[in-house]
Amino acid sequence: MxxxxxxxxxxxxxxxxxxxxxxxxxxxxxxxxxxxxxxxxxxxxxxxxxxxxxxxxxxxxxxxxxxxxxxxxADLIGSVFSEPLVALVARHPAAIEDYLEFRSDVEALAAGRAAERATAADRALLSRIVEAMAAALETDDHATDARLDVEFHQAIGEAAHNMILLHTLRACYRLLETGVYFSQQRLFGHPGARVALLEQHRAILERILARDAVGARQAAVAHIDFVRSALAEAARDSARDAVSSLRLDRRLAGLPTPRRSRTRQDHRPARSSDPGA
CATH class of the missing domain: 1.10.10.10 (Winged helix-like DNA-binding domain superfamily/Winged helix DNA-binding domain)
Known part of the structure; x- marks a missing residue:
């Protein structure tokens, strides 16, 4: 080095x-x-x-x-915003849409630049990260999957060979790692999401390896569109679960306690102790 x-x-x-x-x-x-x-x-x-x-x-x-x-x-990135502003954003989840819109634009730009400028070493690193993602999926290792997701997008920023874009992306992913905008675990826990995300990362990689800048940008936008859709669906599912749980608790509280069912022995007539009976 x-x-x-x-x-x-x-x-x-x-x-x-x-x-x-x-x-x-x-x-x-x-x-x-x-x-x-x-x-x-x-x-x-x-x-x-x-x-x-x-x-x-x-x-x-x-x-x-x-x-x-x-x-x-040193930690050169730190917090992109002041702590009060980060806390304000966290209290208003609607900001996620602006965050994802920003990511869609900047990641499309990075993927296109990477397709044009990636070196052999850049392409080898991106390929290795996707291989590790596939291994994490097979072993159901959510924590490694989440870490590699960020690593993959950071590597694309590096492969774009634009220093300002690189550090902008790192700041963007710092917010993702802190969970201010959304939880990666919630996204990965959505049914079928991890398989779909792996395929999307592969699609971005394939376009970069093919030096297809237009295709790489389109694949990056499609990836963020899926993230946006999956998060919205996960939020709806979570809200439905919360309502259903409240409804169940309320209904059960108003129902009588079920009686214990009688066993076969309970139904048999009692034997008389009189031998002549």
Whole structure:
């Protein structure tokens, strides 16, 4: 990942290399940098120069150091909105429609760009993620499926090779991971949804591999249309279940308690103790 600093071995050159790795999405928030003794060898600079570069990156908010725990890429995305606004949105689920509309537009753009620009490495990564999705479906691993869903769309953003689009998508999926707009588990729990979602991801992948930008955009829009429809149906089902449960509780409370049915022995006449009877 890191390369030797040639010619001018200065802290600025190290800073520029690390910033480029972060900006291009190669280093992600939470990624740990190699230990200092390894990193000085990889970039071929002295320890004082490396330490100066890391200090600069920390001052810029790009890296964070944990005492005794190493140096990590900072959480550059954070919350897209202020906490009060996020809480406000969470109290008004109608915002989900705007969220899905935004995702439809931006994911279509990303898929089209990925079809045009994806490298062999990008295509290999996307294919591997879809294979892992299929394995998670077979083992009924919902948690892994949800994680891979986000990973797949992030990888498409990376394959689009547009740095602004990449970080916009990461911010978008941060909201998805927090469950502000909707629960992935509710979506995956909808009958047939996981199978359908896998097929849609495969369709997007196939269009990207075929370098079909128009087809990739259409497949991405169809995917979000399905998500919108499945979530609406899941919400209706949930509302119906809630009403039915309330109705059942109310009805049962007004019904008499069923009597215990008599057994065959209960129906047999009692034997007389008189031998002459």
């Amino acid at each position: 890191f390369t030797r600093i040639s010619h001018v071995r200065t802290a600025d050159a190290v800073v520029e290399q690390v910033e480029a790795l972060i900006l291009r999405g190669i280093l992600r928030p939470g990624d740990r940098l190699p230990a200092e003794r390894d990193l000085v060898t990889q970039v071929d600079v002295s320890r004082p120069i490396l330490r100066e570069a890391l200090k600069t990156l920390e001052d810029r908010g790009l890296l964070v150091s944990r005492p005794g725990g190493g140096t990590y890429v």
